Amino acid sequence: MSLHKEKADILIIGTGLAAVTTALHIPSDLSVILVSKSELTETNSDLAQGGIASSYLEETSEAHKADTMFASNMTSCIERVDILTAEGRQTIEEMERFGVRFDRDGDGYDLGREGAHQTHRIFHAGGDETGRHVMRQLRRSLPDNVKVLEHVLVHDLVVWQGRVVGAMAFQREERIHIEAGAVVLATGGIGGLVDWTSNVRTVTGDGLVLANRCGAELTHLQRIQFHPTLLATEEPRLVTEALRGAGATLIDADGRHVMAHHLLGSLAPRDEVARVLTERNGPIYLDTTNVTRLHDRFPKLALTCDELGIDLRQIPVRPGLHFHMGGIEVDDMGRTGVDGLYAVGEVADTGVHGANRLASNSLLECWVFGKRVAQAIQLNDAPFTTSESLAYDISFEMFQELRSQIGNWLTISPNLEEMKCFLQNTQSLTLTKHVTRQLSEQTLLLDAARLLAQSILGMERHDEHDLSTRTTTTVFE
């Protein structure tokens, strides 16, 4: 098979907000290649509904910082949270300079509120279509030094004398070698590993596997967030927490308020609400009768409910996999421990989210840390080098069978027996040098799931307590 060649100073893998922010802040005399595994706009950032948390109107960022620490049950790294929250106002101003228009209410911003936020501080655009609006505007701003390649599956990084100097990939079915002075992983999380997710299906932990294969450290892989409210229909989709911020409550089939026991009610931290809903038998609904201007503020949700014939005043919901807090260990500039390799966005563990991310902090993280990565990048110089790849030699049917097993254990209360079974079933698969796009894709996905399972089981042995990070309900002082 012939090998097509591409070359750039910097290769960024991913096209969501972390990738685009990094690309926007790289000096214009450096060439950048941005690759998408599918289409440019198929990212979790594009799906974002709630918005961007920012202490814009507060005197200091201390209250936002306190809420971030509280939501994570004090497991976030306070120094990194400081970096994140201190740049809230600047982030909104900078995005506006790129032409992003946040929703306004009269003279001021129309701010939303979500779980564990003590105040309204969430900037949104187009009501509940924040991601689409923000991403469309920022992508329009990408300069000429940035080239975008779609349908590119990166299956291995090229390492030369300990430095990352490019990647091996397939563009559709054609093999390509991308030579680069530095590589940024912005591949997103792991939601696509299971069916019950708010994520796009292509986000399946590739970055974790690529980083692990070249020796970068992975941390806190067991820290996985489940969102309390996905639409309980055949095809799950997110129902934004901002709806609860606007007055919706979680009720059971008898109309009883499910979170009445909690000081914050339906706006309790996400992990607590998701756990309560999971432990209950029977259907759960979002009662929106108290939400004013529902169609104006949540146009996407209104349209979806209309299309599916769902009563907008009583929306059936259930929890689903949403966000990965763990990931590739990075310093405060997004450097991994491997020369030439950087990570940003959901794939990176910056420490800001701890064991439970505060709502709407992830887009803020992408912006703040994307800029820092762009600042930190140092280019490697290396001779033209490629690397040989291996893939699991399995049929598509066998892959489908193994994939379906992942959903049995990657749940809000991890099923350890199922997990061990999955590890056993995948540990002696044979390898082939005759890699194809499909085999590489299957291999990355299974390896990502194996990394998660090994991490959860290892952690279970060493620190049983951390599996369920919040055993009691935390209340504000």
Ligand code: SIN
């Ligand atoms: C939501 O809109 O409920 C999700 C926001 C987030 O995950 O930060």
